[in-house]
Amino acid sequence: MKAQHYSRYGHRFQIAFALIGGVLLISPSCEKEPDIIVPTDGYSWPDSERSYWPTEGWRSSSMEDHQIDASKMNVADEFAENDTLSRALLVIKDGYIVFEKYYGEGGVDQSTDLWSVTKSFSSALVGLLMDQHTIQSTSQLMADLMPAYPEFNKIKLHHVLTMTTGLSWVESGPLWVEWAFSDDWVASALARGQVNEPGEEFYYSSGNSHFLTSLVYYSTHIKPGTMAKERLFDPMGIPFDTLDQPIIYNSWSDYQKPMYQTWRQDTKGIETASFGLYLTARDMAKFGFLYLNKGRWDDQNLLTENWVETSTKEHETGIYGRYSYGYQWYITMVGGHPSFLASGFGGQIIGIVPSLDLVVVLKYEAEDPVHPESGSAHDDMHLFELVVESVIE
Numbered sequence: 343m344k345a346q347h348y349s350r351y352g353h354r355f356q357i358a359f360a361l362i363g364g365v366l367l368i369s370p371s372c373e374k375e376p377d378i379i380v381p382t383d384g385y386s387w388p389d390s391e392r393s394y395w396p397t398e399g400w401r402s403s404s405m406e407d408h409q410i411d412a413s414k415m416n417v418a419d420e421f422a423e424n425d426t427l428s429r430a431l432l433v434i435k436d437g438y439i440v441f442e443k444y445y446g447e448g449g450v451d452q453s454t455d456l457w458s459v460t461k462s463f464s465s466a467l468v469g470l471l472m473d474q475h476t477i478q479s480t481s482q483l484m485a486d487l488m489p490a491y492p493e494f495n496k497i498k499l500h501h502v503l504t505m506t507t508g509l510s511w512v513e514s515g516p517l518w519v520e521w522a523f524s525d526d527w528v529a530s531a532l533a534r535g536q537v538n539e540p541g542e543e544f545y546y547s548s549g550n551s552h553f554l555t556s557l558v559y560y561s562t563h564i565k566p567g568t569m570a571k572e573r574l575f576d577p578m579g580i581p582f583d584t585l586d587q588p589i590i591y592n593s594w595s596d597y598q599k600p601m602y603q604t605w606r607q608d609t610k611g612i613e614t615a616s617f618g619l620y621l622t623a624r625d626m627a628k629f630g631f632l633y634l635n636k637g638r639w640d641d642q643n644l645l646t647e648n649w650v651e652t653s654t655k656e657h658e659t660g661i662y663g664r665y666s667y668g669y670q671w672y673i674t675m676v677g678g679h680p681s682f683l684a685s686g687f688g689g690q691i692i693g694i695v696p697s698l699d700l701v702v703v704l705k706y707e708a709e710d711p712v713h714p715e716s717g718s719a720h721d722d723m724h725l726f727e728l729v730v731e732s733v734i735e
Contacts, residue, residue, distance in 0.1 A: 381680070429706055456708075484497045484501075498540065504657045580628055603621065676727055
């Protein structure tokens, strides 16, 4: 597998528990490159004046009515069908479902772990803090925002959002297990120490991302799951319940137990920013649609346009060869179009292509996920490309 695809998924829980004495196989660090994906004037966003909003449910329409080449879409369908790990392919064009199919054990009501797609939801919660002025700027020091942790030193919120904290981290093996079972995930991640100055280098870290939901809780005393439910999920018509108490994890099998429309919590009862959000494919599409409409949902602005635009801006470039990185979002060219996506272990994807008014959701086996491999039958980005290429321009 090519490093740029292997590292994109970040979470390697299966490796972490299977290789307790293991070695990090591929470093998530990378060299910055100057390649710019999004034009200087930004994405070509669609009009957010919609004929309907899918709060009560998505409406379906034909591919022909929304400029989708059915023969090319069949190629994408066949590619997904031939991957035994595929579970769902959902295509939203102009606000309508134009293609929806479930594979293997997948189903319309199947709610599975989104893995690192969760990170993009955690970023949205920080956007809510910004919108309500709990946080004034992403340039604020984390030590000021979370004074119980002076070990943040010079790390700013911007560094956390862009994976440039400079903190040491290993995304697999015994050190990851030690973090996951620690009493305080923030303190455990900070205790790894500094290997670079903040802002110097992109380095993928799930421990880094967990600072975000912890920030939500410590700055508001509201559980991140509660905030997500009240401010995002309920207005969008996404059924969701917070856990009454955190689950005690003793082994990898504990992480594999199915859950439904909820969010796992750390040992302090704070929702896990890096993984553990469980949603259906249609609900994933709603979150993508919210970002496609720059935070607008019906007659409300659930997020500000500024936050959506800033979150999906190229803050870090040259990531894993073809990507840039925003505020917990990947940015890349797909089918010749600037796109941004939330990406998770096993191939889970919410992909947004603003210039085509398009949202693509991919679901793969999530209880026992396998890393996609470029050029193989299990290649999530190739499937995404096939869908985008089916749009008639």
